[in-house]
Every structure is written in structure tokens, then in C-alpha cells.
Amino acid sequence: MEKTMNKLIKTIGLAIVGLFSTILVANSVLADGHSNEVNIFSARHYDSDVQLYEKFTAKTGIKVNVVSGKSGALEKRIIAEAGTADLYITADAGRLGAFEANLQGGLTSPNIKSAVPSNFRTSKWVGIAKRARIVYFAPERVSGAELAGLTYESLADPKWKGRLVIRASNNIYNQSLVASLIKNNGKGKVADWSKGMVNNMARAPKGNDRAQILAVAAGEADIAVANTYYLALMLSGKKGAEQQAAAKKVKPFFPNQDGRGTHMNISGAGLVKGAPNKANAIKLVEFLLSEEAQNHIVNNTFEYPMIAGVSPHPLVVNMGLDFKQDLKTKVVNYGKRQADALEVMTAAGWK
Ligand SMILES: [Fe+2]
Known part of the structure; x- marks a missing residue:
């Protein structure tokens, strides 16, 4: 009986020591930062x-x-x-x-x-x-009157035939823009719009957002679609003197100001x-x-x-802060309508 009791006490003692050492180990892990x-x-x-x-x-x-x-x-x-x-x-x-x-x-x-x-x-x-996905234009070839009331929807207007550059349909920024258009206008209308966009392209889509701004600066196109921060990045000189000079030749335009506002991401x-x-x-x-x-x-x-x-950043402030943002279209729709967006662009022959 006494022997059994001793054994039990020893076992409990060992268990307590074991528990205590586990707590010590856990504390030391936190103390030296590995789990924090x-x-x-x-x-x-x-x-x-x-x-x-x-x-x-x-x-x-x-x-x-x-x-x-x-x-x-x-x-x-x-x-x-x-x-x-x-x-x-x-x-x-x-x-x-x-x-x-x-x-x-x-x-x-x-x-x-x-x-x-x-x-x-x-x-x-x-x-x-x-960030906003906006339009850039060449002031010497595009007048204020021509831009007045410009919307993403009206970029498909035949008046822009051969004058527009925008990147490929596999680009996520374009997929999100087109998804927002589908959310607001329906898939059928945006399928037609995509065809109009393809008809208006000055060239088959190529390059990144900065390449679209560069194409307008170089006179290859009159208007481009690209995100806001790229113009400021180019103007900052961080992408070299050539891109800085090109960025100075284009101006930003914020679409859909009379309606829901400019596409935000x-x-x-x-x-x-x-x-x-x-x-x-x-x-x-x-x-x-x-x-x-x-x-x-x-x-x-x-x-x-x-x-x-x-x-x-001051270079972004210079682009204008008083524009109306689209705060109505929840950005969660960009993922939800992504497959539809890619489908309508591809069907329209948008490379
Ligand atoms: Fe980007």
C-alpha cells in the first residue's frame, strides 16, 4: 500500500514537473520572438x-x-x-x-x-x-469640348476610332474596369461596348499601363486608359528622364463625373x-x-x-483631388464579374 502511494506521488510529481517545463518552453519561445x-x-x-x-x-x-x-x-x-x-x-x-x-x-x-x-x-x-483607372489625353490633339462629359461607356463611341490605346484583356485592372461596367450596365451592353473599344484601338494592345501613356506622348494615339499612380511615378523621374518628359506631354481626365464617378480600385x-x-x-x-x-x-x-x-503625394495632388469617385459600385463586384468581363472582351477580339 505504501509502495503504491509512493509511486502515485512520484507520478503526480513528474506530471507537475512536466507541465511546468512545458509552460517554461512556451514562454521562452515567446520571449525570443519565434512565435510572436x-x-x-x-x-x-x-x-x-x-x-x-x-x-x-x-x-x-x-x-x-x-x-x-x-x-x-x-x-x-x-x-x-x-x-x-x-x-x-x-x-x-x-x-x-x-x-x-x-x-x-x-x-x-x-x-x-x-x-x-x-x-x-x-x-x-x-x-x-x-487608385483610379482614368483617361490620359494629348492636349494638342484632344480638345476640352471633345472630352466634355466623357465616360468609360463613351470610349466605345466611333469618334475615337483609331485613337485609343489600352492594355490587353488578360490584365486584371482592365478585367476589374469591365466588371464594374457589367455591374452597372449589364453584360449584353458591355459585350457591344467591348466591340466598340476594339474598333477604336490605335494598335493591338501591348505593354503595361505606362506603355499606354508613352504611346499618347509619342503621338501613336490620342487617348489612353491607365491607373493614376503611373503618371505621378513617371513625373517623379523614378522611371528615367525619358518617361518623365513623356509624362509631361499628357494630361489626366477623370471619366463619369456627371454620373456615378470615376472607377476606383x-x-x-x-x-x-x-x-x-x-x-x-x-x-x-x-x-x-x-x-x-x-x-x-x-x-x-x-x-x-x-x-x-x-x-x-504632391504629384498626385497636382492631378486634381476634387473628382467624384465611384463609391457606389462595391469593389467586391470586380471578382464576381471577372469571368464575364474576360468573356465579353475575348469575344470582341480584345487581345
Ligand atoms: Fe500597377
């Missing part, structure tokens, strides 16, 4: 982002591990290395929307909700910065399914939406801030 981290997969390739994450670590003690790459490759890795990624940071609501099956809800904290208007977020992904962050550091990921998103981080982002990317009270 967040893993982000980012398609943003800005050196300046590293400084931003360092600020976050200094404030919170949370280490930021960054995997950089192109969106397609990152999405494959996030799926292949399930349970690794916490946040997926990329451009375009259409891209985040199309990846939604691999994201989870949870970006619904009061800080996030009050910072980001509801049309620029879901529970799974939220806008971090905004976001760069954003999505909360990945199976995120091992969910709470830290939410903290990082909240930090990215802080005034300090927003100032840092807009001055490096030339995007518009997501939150109120932050001014964009």
Missing part, C-alpha cells in the same frame, strides 16, 4: 515596405516575415504551403476577390471598419490604398485561411491603416490613401 511573428506574402515589391514593417515591429514586438513575388506565383505558394501565410498583400480587388476561397473572415475589427469605407472591403480582405490585404498568426495579422492590417503607415505608403506608391485625413 506574422507571415506576409506580398506582391508589392517596394524596398520602402521593409521600413514600414520595421516600424511595426518596433511598436509591437511582432516580427514580420515577408515572402515577395508576383501574384500568381504567391497564390500558388500560399496554397501549396498551407498553414504558413497569414496575409496576402496584392493589388486589385478583382485579384483578392478571385482568391477568396483561400481567405477567411476576421478583418472586422472596429479599427478596420472605421478606417475603410464598406465598399472597399469584405470580412476577408480590405483596401490598404486606392484598391491594393489590399487578405486574411489567409489557416493563418497561424491571425491576431498578429489583424494588428498589422490595423497598422497599415494608421496615419503613419498611410503617409508612408502614398508617398512611395503614388496611390490615394485609404483613410481620411492623409494627403496623397
Whole structure:
């Protein structure tokens, strides 16, 4: 009996020691920082982002591990290395929307909700910065009268025949723009519109957004469609003296001012399914939406801030801030209508 009792006490003692050492190990992991981290997969390739994450670590003690790459490759890795990624940071609501099956809800904290208007977020992904997809024109060949009342819809008007450049239909920015047109006008009308667009093209689509602006500057076309931050980027000189000079030859025009407003899109962050550091990921998103981080982002990317009270880069301010944004068309529609958008563009022969 005494022998059994001794054995029991010994077993309980060992169990207590075991439990205690487990707690010690857990504490030491936190203390040296290995589990106090967040893993982000980012398609943003800005050196300046590293400084931003360092600020976050200094404030919170949370280490930021960054995997950089192109969106397609990152999405494959996030799926292949399930349970690794916490946040997926990329451009375009259409891209985040199309990846939604691999994201989870949870970006619904009061800080996030009050910072980001509801049309620029879901529970799974939220806008971090905004951009507009607008028209650029050559002032010596396009008059103010010709531009008056210009809409995305009217870009298909035969008066622009042979005068328009826009990139290919496989481009996500175009897919999101066309998705928004389908949401507002219906698929049938946008199928006809796509044909009109193809008829008006000065050349078969090629190159990135900056290449469209360059084509207008070079006289290959009179109007181009491209995102707002590219003009500022070119004007800044960061893309070289040649692009800077070209950017000075074109002017921005914000379409649909008499109606729903100019097409808006976001760069954003999505909360990945199976995120091992969910709470830290939410903290990082909240930090990215802080005034300090927003100032840092807009001055490096030339995007518009997501939150109120932050001014964009002076070169973006110069493009005009008093335009009407389309705040009616929720950006979640860009993913929902993406397949339809690609279908109508392809059917119209939009390369
Ligand atoms: Fe871009």
C-alpha cells in the first residue's frame, strides 16, 4: 500500500514537473520572438515596405516575415504551403476577390471598419490604398469640348476610332474596369461596348499601363486608359528622364463625373485561411491603416490613401483631388464579374 502511494506521488510529481517545463518552453519561445511573428506574402515589391514593417515591429514586438513575388506565383505558394501565410498583400480587388476561397473572415475589427469605407472591403480582405483607372489625353490633339462629359461607356463611341490605346484583356485592372461596367450596365451592353473599344484601338494592345501613356506622348494615339499612380511615378523621374518628359506631354481626365464617378480600385490585404498568426495579422492590417503607415505608403506608391485625413503625394495632388469617385459600385463586384468581363472582351477580339 505504501509502495503504491509512493509511486502515485512520484507520478503526480513528474506530471507537475512536466507541465511546468512545458509552460517554461512556451514562454521562452515567446520571449525570443519565434512565435510572436506574422507571415506576409506580398506582391508589392517596394524596398520602402521593409521600413514600414520595421516600424511595426518596433511598436509591437511582432516580427514580420515577408515572402515577395508576383501574384500568381504567391497564390500558388500560399496554397501549396498551407498553414504558413497569414496575409496576402496584392493589388486589385478583382485579384483578392478571385482568391477568396483561400481567405477567411476576421478583418472586422472596429479599427478596420472605421478606417475603410464598406465598399472597399469584405470580412476577408480590405483596401490598404486606392487608385483610379482614368483617361490620359494629348492636349494638342484632344480638345476640352471633345472630352466634355466623357465616360468609360463613351470610349466605345466611333469618334475615337483609331485613337485609343489600352492594355490587353488578360490584365486584371482592365478585367476589374469591365466588371464594374457589367455591374452597372449589364453584360449584353458591355459585350457591344467591348466591340466598340476594339474598333477604336490605335494598335493591338501591348505593354503595361505606362506603355499606354508613352504611346499618347509619342503621338501613336490620342487617348489612353491607365491607373493614376503611373503618371505621378513617371513625373517623379523614378522611371528615367525619358518617361518623365513623356509624362509631361499628357494630361489626366477623370471619366463619369456627371454620373456615378470615376472607377476606383484598391491594393489590399487578405486574411489567409489557416493563418497561424491571425491576431498578429489583424494588428498589422490595423497598422497599415494608421496615419503613419498611410503617409508612408502614398508617398512611395503614388496611390490615394485609404483613410481620411492623409494627403496623397504632391504629384498626385497636382492631378486634381476634387473628382467624384465611384463609391457606389462595391469593389467586391470586380471578382464576381471577372469571368464575364474576360468573356465579353475575348469575344470582341480584345487581345
Ligand atoms: Fe500597377
